[in-house]
Amino acid sequence: MSAAFDSAEIRSVDAIDTRMTDALADLWNRALPADLAVTAAFVRYNVRPSAGVQRRLFVGEAGGVLAGAALATALYGEPAVNAHGEGWIDLVAVAPVHQRQGIGRALLAAAEAWLAAQGCTQVCIGAGPRPFAPGLPDPNDAVHFFAACGYESFETAWDMAANLAGYTPPDTVREIAGVVRPATPRHVDDLLAFLHREFPGRWHYEAQMFIADAGRLSDYMLLWTERGIDGCCLLTFPDSVRPIDRYYPYQLPKPWGQLGSIGISADRRGQGYGAALLDAGLRRLHDNGINGCVIDWTNRVDFYARFGFERYRSYSMLARPLP
Numbered sequence: 001m002s003a004a005f006d007s008a009e010i011r012s013v014d015a016i017d018t019r020m021t022d023a024l025a026d027l028w029n030r031a032l033p034a035d036l037a038v039t040a041a042f043v044r045y046n047v048r049p050s051a052g053v054q055r056r057l058f059v060g061e062a063g064g065v066l067a068g069a070a071l072a073t074a075l076y077g078e079p080a081v082n083a084h085g086e087g088w089i090d091l092v093a094v095a096p097v098h099q100r101q102g103i104g105r106a107l108l109a110a111a112e113a114w115l116a117a118q119g120c121t122q123v124c125i126g127a128g129p130r131p132f133a134p135g136l137p138d139p140n141d142a143v144h145f146f147a148a149c150g151y152e153s154f155e156t157a158w159d160m161a162a163n164l165a166g167y168t169p170p171d172t173v174r175e176i177a178g179v180v181r182p183a184t185p186r187h188v189d190d191l192l193a194f195l196h197r198e199f200p201g202r203w204h205y206e207a208q209m210f211i212a213d214a215g216r217l218s219d220y221m222l223l224w225t226e227r228g229i230d231g232c233c234l235l236t237f238p239d240s241v242r243p244i245d246r247y248y249p250y251q252l253p254k255p256w257g258q259l260g261s262i263g264i265s266a267d268r269r270g271q272g273y274g275a276a277l278l279d280a281g282l283r284r285l286h287d288n289g290i291n292g293c294v295i296d297w298t299n300r301v302d303f304y305a306r307f308g309f310e311r312y313r314s315y316s317m318l319a320r321p322l323p
């Protein structure tokens with residue numbers, strides 16, 4: 001039984017400075033296994049301002065040292081992104097020596113109360129606008145903690161991975177009536193219009209955030225047909241604005257890369273465009289020397305398996321309603 005911890009010892013922090021991001025990275029790295037390590041730079045990226053986002057960090061201290069933390073995120077004015085009233089708890093971690101003393105529960109309760117006060121009607125673990133992960137990485141004893149705190153798993157998300165060193169296009173890739181090219185800065189409006197039309201939720205929001213973060217436009221690959229953009233996919237290289245540690249590629253051969261999101265216009269699916277776009281993205285990563293490549297946060301295991309990708313890591317997507 002836990003309960004040694006007095007919830008009054010939880011403090012809320014609105015301005016997250018560099019000292020705190022360093023402490024958060026250190027806390028995460030002590031609480032989670034080494035194959036889920038993060039850099040302080042990644043934590044700083046994840047607490048950058050984003051349009052419509054409000055964040056609040058809750059910390060528990062013991063003897064003046066950070067014993068645990070929970071980071072909560074609410075998003076306003078983007079109903080297509082959180083259509084079910086979701087708010088997110090991006091991370092909750094308690095240092096190993098302080099676990100099982102009620103700190104995690106007190107942090108979660110404080111973060112949930114803040115999200116409820118922001119008008120959120122449900123809370124998800126991970127999966128926010130700047131996620132550390134799409135959910136709880138499996139396997140993880142913390143699943144019992146979240147069950148004790150009222151969370152249920154509603155889906156499993158997969159990261160797939162492959163070594164692109166010897167990548168060759170599979171038979172499933174055929175000629176298409178279109179071309180795939182890296183985007184350039186003059187394509188910003190076309191890209192956003194395509195995403196607004198076809199993927200008006202998270203992917204459109206992510207592209208706006210990527211542009212606001214001064215992301216390199218050529219990290220987007222665009223599928224052009226006779227009527228304009230009909231598909232896009234986003235790549236991550238070691239020097240991209242999105243830190244590669246977001247994909248935890250450490251068991252894969254370096255250099256590391258990532259692909260996703262990837263999407264085709266609804267009325268053009270099932271005609272080989274997706275395979276052609278994916279192939280062009282993978283060839284570009286391969287041609288740039290990328291070996292270990294992650295395709296993250298997907299349930300299309302069979303589609304990516306055709307391109308040599310295997311299951312790499314799974315996440316339990318956890319949520320609970322807020323009163």
Ligand SMILES: CC(C)(COP(=O)(O)OP(=O)(O)OC[C@H]1O[C@@H](n2cnc3c(N)ncnc32)[C@H](O)[C@@H]1OP(=O)(O)O)[C@@H](O)C(=O)NCCC(=O)NCCS
Pocket residue numbers: 001002003031032090091092093094095098099100101102103104105106126136137140141142144145146148149
């Ligand atoms: C998950 C975590 C935050 C829990 O923090 P904690 O302070 O140890 O948890 P608490 O003491 O508040 O426990 C609350 C309840 O969960 C239960 N619980 C916590 N960890 C558990 C475990 N490993 N196995 C079974 N039950 C567990 C406690 O027994 C308690 O239940 P009770 O009130 O019925 O006794 C902590 O274990 C941790 O930092 N894990 C690694 C980080 C992580 O995986 N975070 C999720 C990714 S965002």
